[in-house]
């Protein structure tokens with residue numbers, strides 16, 4: 583059926599929507615490696631030392647996930663390989679990578695993207711991008727409560743998060759691996775409000791129907807798995 587990739591800033595709701603969408607469509611979710619990621623806390627404690635290592639870690643896990651997803655042809659992915667360079671370029675721009683690390687990273691990324699071109703299915707079917715403002719992003723980061731992501735942990739995080747938001751607009755505009763659509767993550771509380779959740783699911787299924795990826799009369803009901 584379809585391979586859908588989600589994108590958006592930290593705390594936008596990608597993991598949450600990945601689960602909701604996979605359940606609704608009856609497909610398999612792939613999550614970004616966070617709680618089992620040994621490099622992430624090291625990075626937040628010493629970004630300059632660990633930016634390159636963290637990026638290689640994420641790139642490797644994202645390469646693994648996108649290959650599996652494109653092979654099985656029926657999946658939803660939390661943040662994917664297509665956003666990897668956005669993060670690394672931003673960290674490099676603020677002096678957290680040497681020019682040798684930057685060159686090595688882009689050669690590795692180029693090689694990996696070349697491998698994807700050889701897959702039977704080369705691209706996702708749809709990118710769903712969740713837009714959030716700075717205030718929403720911070721509220722969600724606080725709600726989730728990972729200690730090393732809190733503004734109180736490091737005084738430079740406010741600037742880091744604001745900068746990240748600025749990098750997303752051109753990234754989204756230039757993304758061309760598949761059709762794409764945006765979700766308003768400020769207005770739509772798809773976690774706590776069932777009506778908002780249905781609005782988001784309707785927006786995504788309408789896009790999939792328009793693209794011929796779902797039958798016109800499909801309403802999700804036959805595919806919903808009852809959550810325990």
Ligand SMILES: Nc1ncnc2c1ncn2[C@@H]1O[C@H](COP(=O)(O)OP(=O)(O)OP(=O)(O)O)[C@@H](O)[C@H]1O
Pocket residue numbers: 590591592593594595596597598599614616660722723725726767770771772773774
């Ligand atoms: N639309 C929403 N409305 C209200 N709360 C939300 C919404 N989306 C996510 N949340 C809450 O915000 C927090 C962050 O959500 P989530 O982990 O899904 O974000 P994410 O985009 O996957 O983050 P990251 O980039 O860090 O992996 C969670 O506590 C989640 O319950």
Ligand SMILES: Nc1nc(=O)c2ncn([C@H]3C[C@H](O)[C@@H](CO)O3)c2[nH]1
Pocket residue numbers: 592614616622625633636637640665666669670673731
């Ligand atoms: N430096 C860096 N590069 C990435 O590709 C990347 N992807 C995610 N993250 C950070 C953001 C959240 O804290 C947490 C969960 O998304 O991991 C990243 N950090």
